[in-house]
Amino acid sequence: MPLTPPITDLEQLKNHPAVARLLAWNAAAVEGVKFDRDEMTVYVERGSVREACVRLKDDPACPFNFLSDVTCVDWYPSEPRFEVVYHLLSIPKKERVRLKVRLDSAGPAVESVTSVWPGANYFEREVFDLFGIRFTGHPCLRRILMPEDWEGHPLRKDYPVEGYR
Amino acid sequence: MAHLTSTPVVEPGQDRTMILNMGPQHPSTHGVLRVILEIDGENVVRLMPDIGFLHTGIEKTCEAKFYQQVVPLTDRIDYLCPLTNNLCYVLAVEKLLGLEIPPKAQWLRVLLNELTRINSHLVWLGTHAMDIGALTVFLYCFREREEILRMFEMVSGQRMMTSYFRVGGIALEPPLGFFDRVRDFAGYFPEKVDEYENLLTGNPIWMMRTKGVARMTAEDAIALGATGPTLRGSGVDIDLRRDMPYSGYENFKFKVPVSQEGDVFARYICRVQELRESVEIIRQALDGMPEGPIKADAPHVVLPDREKMKTQMESLIYHFKIITEGFAVPAGEVYQAVESPRGEMGYYIVSDGTAKPYRVHMRAACFANLQTLAKMCEGRLLADVVAAIGSIDIVLGEIDR
Numbered sequence: 001m002p003l004t005p006p007i008t009d010l011e012q013l014k015n016h017p018a019v020a021r022l023l024a025w026n027a028a029a030v031e032g033v034k035f036d037r038d039e040m041t042v043y044v045e046r047g048s049v050r051e052a053c054v055r056l057k058d059d060p061a062c063p064f065n066f067l068s069d070v071t072c073v074d075w076y077p078s079e080p081r082f083e084v085v086y087h088l089l090s091i092p093k094k095e096r097v098r099l100k101v102r103l104d105s106a107g108p109a110v111e112s113v114t115s116v117w118p119g120a121n122y123f124e125r126e127v128f129d130l131f132g133i134r135f136t137g138h139p140c141l142r143r144i145l146m147p148e149d150w151e152g153h154p155l156r157k158d159y160p161v162e163g164y165r
Numbered sequence: 166m167a168h169l170t171s172t173p174v175v176e177p178g179q180d181r182t183m184i185l186n187m188g189p190q191h192p193s194t195h196g197v198l199r200v201i202l203e204i205d206g207e208n209v210v211r212l213m214p215d216i217g218f219l220h221t222g223i224e225k226t227c228e229a230k231f232y233q234q235v236v237p238l239t240d241r242i243d244y245l246c247p248l249t250n251n252l253c254y255v256l257a258v259e260k261l262l263g264l265e266i267p268p269k270a271q272w273l274r275v276l277l278n279e280l281t282r283i284n285s286h287l288v289w290l291g292t293h294a295m296d297i298g299a300l301t302v303f304l305y306c307f308r309e310r311e312e313i314l315r316m317f318e319m320v321s322g323q324r325m326m327t328s329y330f331r332v333g334g335i336a337l338e339p340p341l342g343f344f345d346r347v348r349d350f351a352g353y354f355p356e357k358v359d360e361y362e363n364l365l366t367g368n369p370i371w372m373m374r375t376k377g378v379a380r381m382t383a384e385d386a387i388a389l390g391a392t393g394p395t396l397r398g399s400g401v402d403i404d405l406r407r408d409m410p411y412s413g414y415e416n417f418k419f420k421v422p423v424s425q426e427g428d429v430f431a432r433y434i435c436r437v438q439e440l441r442e443s444v445e446i447i448r449q450a451l452d453g454m455p456e457g458p459i460k461a462d463a464p465h466v467v468l469p470d471r472e473k474m475k476t477q478m479e480s481l482i483y484h485f486k487i488i489t490e491g492f493a494v495p496a497g498e499v500y501q502a503v504e505s506p507r508g509e510m511g512y513y514i515v516s517d518g519t520a521k522p523y524r525v526h527m528r529a530a531c532f533a534n535l536q537t538l539a540k541m542c543e544g545r546l547l548a549d550v551v552a553a554i555g556s557i558d559i560v561l562g563e564i565d566r
Contacts, residue, residue, distance in 0.1 A: 002263050041498075068528060070510060071513055087500050089514070091387065118388025118536070119389040119533055122536055144217060145565060146413040155224060161229045
């Protein structure tokens with residue numbers, strides 16, 4: 001399977017179930033799309049990620065009813081610095097889609113999706129713990145893997161691999 | 166002492182309840198899981214797992230290593246199924262590279278993965294039964310597990326931390342006699358499963374401790390992110406091996422056991438049936454094992470054979486370059502998920518075009534599955550917590566990473 005260049009043209013990808021659903025709901029919430037290595041990525045406007053998840057979960061044609069994963073990528077020093085990444089799976093249709101939200105380095109915060117999937121709880125706590133992203137509306141946003149009194153967020157790119165000694 | 170301050174402050178909600186601390190050093194927590202329980206007499210009112218005791222920052226370490234150096238790290242995430250982690254990682258990197266893997270390597274990977282699944286389920290069955298009080302099963306399970314570990318040692322030189330898969334194929338040809346040994350094992354293993362089932366499935370004590378205990382509905386399981394037998398035990402029919410096949414699983418015929426009840430017994434039955442199905446897959450893999458190379462034809466990624474390296478200049482150069490500078494991976498990102506013995510194991514890898522991964526994230530099945538514990542136990546008896554923890558089959562190395 002030789003690599004083909006990614007497709008980023010919204011016109012070509014508007015028939016993908018997730019993209020179609022989001023465009024029909026609110027075209028302004030879709031900032032961009034990418035189809036690369038058989039995987040679909042949708043860039044969602046940062047204020048509408050929870051709403052977008054609700055719409056995708058309730059889609060009658062292809063319900064993305066399972067949240068596989070939430071994580072984050074730090075693009076330090078470029079801006080917007082953080083990308084929060086959501087992996088959704090449709091159990092009935094066996095489809096996957098990746099949602100991405102871009103956040104600036106100043107006070108990065110995004111709405112929590114725990115009200116859509118309670119299972120997002122641990123994943124968002126992990127992202128908060130290791131990247132310092134705040135999830136508004138999260139029921140219990142505490143550190144989960146690092147000790148409670150730890151300083152800094154270890155998976156940020158400006159945090160040394162060996163830690164501070 | 167740092168962990169003392171990490172203690173979440175839990176105050177009893179009412180006068181009649183008390184807080185009970187379980188773990189982190191508790192035999193039935195399968196590692197270092199700490200559970201904070203609020204109990205009213207024998208009834209659990211609230212349950213809060215406290216994790217992170219084994220956090221080693223593997224994701225951060227990966228960012229400082231070459232792609233091929235990450236393989237041994239993946240073993241250490243889930244130490245009961247190292248080969249599943251190896252597979253998931255190498256599949257993700259191969260997808261980033263756009264590499265085609267020869268069929269023999271794919272079939273060998275499937276064969277070894279199913280052996281790993283049996284190995285992992287045997288540890289689960291033994292310890293789960295021991296938690297509930299059936300000590301004999303533990304000894305029986307470890308008898309068969311020993312043979313699997315010896316087979317792993319035969320192919321990779323290691324019993325547990327195998328690191329046997331490579332980006333682009335497999336490290337070595339399996340030694341002579343390996344397939345016969347696996348065939349022998351696949352021949353007698355179903356009888357051993359009967360033996361375990363004789364001890365447990367119809368046993369009245371076992372049924373009383375597991376049937377109707379720690380129930381979870383399919384809606385709750387999906388909402389909480391449960392996968393694997395924890396999800397299938399609640400009646401959701403999904404198995405990534407069948408539904409989103411990888412590494413040639415589409416060539417194999419096997420059933421996906423599903424139970425509807427959603428209790429500890431249902432999850433037990435699912436896993437025991439999976440043991441039998443894994444043997445089926447191993448048989449098919451042995452019978453249909455294709456001939457051919459075990460490494461992809463990609464000299465810039467795959468290390469050359471030792472023999473070639475010593476006789477051909479080109480191979481020596483490639484060897485030197487891969488070892489000293491790694492291999493560059495085209496920029497992009499992939500999410501590769503496989504069905505591990507515990508559920509959906511996923512690797513999300515972001516490449517920036519260099520020889521080191523920009524970001525490696527492991528989606529650990531147990532990390533999400535552990536969230537179901539509170540749902541299972543709240544409102545039930547304290548003694549059922551132990552049965553519920555065992556039925557989720559947690560591995561703390563994977564949860565804390």
